[in-house]
Amino acid sequence: MKKIIVLSLLALILVATVLTGCSKPTATPTVAPTEVPTEVCDAAGEEEFTLEELAAYNGKDGAKAYIAVDGVVYDVTEVEEWANGAHNDFEAGKDLSAEIKESAHGVAKLEGLTIVGKIVE
Numbered sequence: 001m002k003k004i005i006v007l008s009l010l011a012l013i014l015v016a017t018v019l020t021g022c023s024k025p026t027a028t029p030t031v032a033p034t035e036v037p038t039e040v041c042d043a044a045g046e047e048e049f050t051l052e053e054l055a056a057y058n059g060k061d062g063a064k065a066y067i068a069v070d071g072v073v074y075d076v077t078e079v080e081e082w083a084n085g086a087h088n089d090f091e092a093g094k095d096l097s098a099e100i101k102e103s104a105h106g107v108a109k110l111e112g113l114t115i116v117g118k119i120v121e
């Protein structure tokens, strides 16, 4: 009788071990992030400007100098080439999408500029 009880207990322990501890841990799936964190995007320029409002940011008389390219508004206030809101006969406070694309440097010069916001109707 004692033998049966001991054997049953051993069998029980064996089953319990198989059911709990010995099963291979399922690996946590590592899903690559597919979305850009929106907080970062929102923080980088959430202001909205009409073209009329943008005109005030011409870099003159202490005003900030903003330019718009393809609907995005960039701050060029601290950019040496845009001192007083002017650069190669172009003026800040305007949409210069076509003009910058026609220039030798193209849109590459926009890289690293602070984005203030976007153009709205």
Ligand code: HEM
Pocket (backbone or CB within 6 Å): 067, 069, 076, 079, 081, 087, 088, 090, 096, 099, 100, 101, 102, 103, 104, 105, 109, 110
């Ligand atoms: C947003 C509108 C812009 C327009 C329309 C524009 C236009 C021009 C033009 C016409 C030139 C003379 C060379 C050429 O004929 O292509 C030029 C040169 C230059 N621009 Fe701009 N530019 C703009 C923005 C910028 C910005 C944002 C920067 C700097 C952050 C910049 C920096 C320079 C520099 C350093 C030169 C001297 C030549 C070179 O390095 O490529 N420009 N730009």
